[in-house]
Amino acid sequence: MEWQRANGLTDNGRFDDACAQKAGVTLNRMSTTEFTASGSIDQKKKDLLGFSPSKTWSTSEKNKIDGMVTSVSFPVHDENGKDNTKSLTIHNKLAANVKAIFTDIYTKVPTFRVVNVGGYCYRRINNGTGTQTLSNHSFGAAIDINYGADKGYDLVSKNSKVVNSKLNPFWSGGKPLDSGDTDYAMRTVNHPVVKACADHGFGWGGQYGDYMHFSFFDGH
Numbered sequence: 046m047e048w049q050r051a052n053g054l055t056d057n058g059r060f061d062d063a064c065a066q067k068a069g070v071t072l073n074r075m076s077t078t079e080f081t082a083s084g085s086i087d088q089k090k091k092d093l094l095g096f097s098p099s100k101t102w103s104t105s106e107k108n109k110i111d112g113m114v115t116s117v118s119f120p121v122h123d124e125n126g127k128d129n130t131k132s133l134t135i136h137n138k139l140a141a142n143v144k145a146i147f148t149d150i151y152t153k154v155p156t157f158r159v160v161n162v163g164g165y166c167y168r169r170i171n172n173g174t175g176t177q178t179l180s181n182h183s184f185g186a187a188i189d190i191n192y193g194a195d196k197g198y199d200l201v202s203k204n205s206k207v208v209n210s211k212l213n214p215f216w217s218g219g220k221p222l223d224s225g226d227t228d229y230a231m232r233t234v235n236h237p238v239v240k241a242c243a244d245h246g247f248g249w250g251g252q253y254g255d256y257m258h259f260s261f262f263d264g265h
């Protein structure tokens with residue numbers, strides 16, 4: 046800002062594209078730039094982290110990744126359909142992507158209710174098989190939206206919809222109790238929340254039955 050003032054480039058306190066053009070500089074949009082990567086999942090992991098992570102627990106890698114994550118806050122329509130704010134922890138390179146995802150959901154899918162969200166957690170996959178393989182939540186590149194809808198907690202909206210009061214049917218190979226898209230759960234690839242995530246680089250876990258899960262690694 047000081048540099049801008051010194052160069053007389055402020056316009057109502059803003060340094061915008063017109064000012065930048067006058068100054069012959071390219072604006073650094075680092076704080077709002079979404080991260081992109083292409084190639085295999087392993088290549089994307091390397092691009093994101095700067096190294097190829099182990100598939101199983103590594104305390105030294107956990108310590109490194111702990112230093113790469115940040116908390117992101119965003120507006121939501123909560124379980125009562127009211128304006129609220131929620132936050133989650135994600136790799137700092139993906140912070141703008143996550144903010145954009147939830148801003149899109151808030152503005153373009155206003156009927157969707159964000160009850161709870163999850164992000165970074167260095168842990169093994171929790172699918173009941175006892176696998177040692179790390180979840181992609183371990184790399185700060187995966188989010189869960191409304192895990193209550195899949196994990197069997199009662200999730201009651203103001204419309205008194207009880208989503209699912211039984212144990213999560215997915216991990217036991219069952220079918221979801223609610224088979225269609227709703228304003229709290231994604232069940233088909235046509236759900237607008239699936240699209241909002243895809244628009245910002247996050248694939249859907251619903252392709253293999255993890256309906257609440259989205260990740261930068263093609264949904265895995």
Ligand SMILES: [Zn+2]
Nearest residue numbers: 187188189258
């Ligand atoms: Zn997940």
